[in-house]
Amino acid sequence: MIRLHFFGRLSDLATQVPSRCAGETPHAIRQWLAEDFPELAVQLNEPQVLVSVNHCIVDWQTPLTDGDEVAFLPPVTGG
C-alpha cells in the first residue's frame, strides 16, 4: 500500500481520503482520487502542485512500490 499525505489547502479537501491506497504512479493515484473527490482532483491538476515520493520531489509518472510515502504539495510562496 501507498501512504498518502496532503498539505496546505489540499489537506482541507482531503479530510475524507483514506490514508493508504494502491497505485502504480502518483498520476494514477490522482486519477483514482478524481472519482470520489473531484474538487480535490481539480486542485491536484494545477501545474504548480508538486508531488514527492519518500521526501523527494518526483515526476507524476514515477513508478511506486509498496510502502512508498506520497505527498501532494501545494504552491508555496514567501520571502
Place this chain on the structure above:
Amino acid sequence: MLTTLRIQAEDFDLAEQYSLLRSSSPATTEIGAIVTFTGLVREFEPRSRDHNDDGGALDGMRLQHYPGMTEKLLQGIIDDAAQRWPLLAVTVIHRVGHLVLLALVVYAVPNSLPNLKLHCRQQAKF
C-alpha cells in the same frame, strides 16, 4: 563543518544563537566572519497592510511543514553552500506553526571567510 539544523515552533534568541555558534566552532581562531540571515513574518503585498482578503489586517500566519522532507531540503541547501564556500560552521533554525506578524521565521548563519560574506548573504535564500 559543525552543522546545527532545527525545525521548531518555539521562538529563539538571536544573540544566544550567535554566541553559541561562535563559541562552539571547532576552529575559533580561523573564523573570518559570521554572516547571518533572519526572516520575519510580514505582509506579502504592500497594499495588504490595511486589509487582506477577509477585510482585516494580517496578524500572523500558520506555517505547516512536512517532517522529514523539510530537514532533507534544508540540509541540501547547507550541503550546497558547503560545496561553494569553505564554511566552518552553519546554524539554521526554521520555525513552524502559528507565527505572529514580525515573528522570527528563519535564522541562518554561514560562518566563513571575510571575502565570502557578501556572497553568502546573497545566496542565503530560504
